[in-house]
Amino acid sequence: MAWPPTLAAKRAGSLHAQHLRFARRKTGSGALHCFVLDCSASMLARGQLALAKGLLIALFDRARAERVEVALVAFGGAAAELRFGPAVPRWWNERWIEPIGGGGGTPLEAGIGRAARVLETAARRDPARARHLWLFSDGRTTQWPARPRHADHVTVIDCELGALRVGRCEALAQAWAGECLDAQALLA
Template sequence: MRLEHLRFRPRADQGGVLHCLLLDCSGSMLKRRNLALAKGLLLHWTRQIYRQRGELMVIGFAGGQARLLQAPHKAVAFNEVWIGAIGGGGGTPLPAGVALAEQVLSQVRRRAPGLRIGLWLISDGRFSELPARPAHVDFCVVVDFESGPLPIGRGERLARHWDAEHIRAAELLGQL
């Protein structure tokens, strides 16, 4: 065997991780101050993802539309400005957020097939539809900001529908 016979092939598990965060920016999140708490979690997570040398993508959805707040890229150290500028109000168009995630993640999957993709839904569960789990994700987590005396339980139902982990936001916030 000679040197020219050796070829480097990256292992599939060395592809890294892309964290796709779907942030509910609806009026109900704004009204209960949950959007401010969610933005605090987002800031904390961006720091962690940066330290882990991971990739980040953020989609905000509210008022009948979803928009890409951060396109998929290596996480950066300073995120306070763009996170602070995230506004809210209007309805909760979860299907639009999931559709945009699916569209962008399908492109990411073609570009980097070995990349591990996780989807984090951050919401109070005030959506009416339970969309299908995006096809291009390896794992899902529903971070549930639902609060109040009469829980609806849509976050838990969506987590079961997606075969996702369900975490109450209060538990996460208590750990910070």
């Protein structure tokens, strides 16, 4: 309800239905943010998976506040699964992400393939809508999938920790014409 315009329309008389004015609801940018979370064993080594989950919670909170749609694909072991969305997160907290475990191999191709299908479906529904792909990984994989063609913007969040860094996340971001951000720097 937009009270100032309603009261201005009412003036000194009684309030009637024809006086009611409503404010337009801010719906956000209409973008879709597809988060892809690496849940492989190497992400457990130094707490990288916990770091990535913390960042995801913050990004989901921001998406909820801005009313933008998100999707979450988790991959590890031998498979990838869509864990959330695409939808505007009405409420989100740690209890949703806590059960996501880690272990096994790094099926990056399966994870990116599942995200590509989410992005493709969104592109068919609304071709003008912006689609963002966010990959959270330590880059410890031998797979090198192609950039999802329906991703308008790609961000690789490098979760690699330790003194000896391989740097595959940066290389993947460059190959996909995206940007690479250091997970630890985002928390600072």
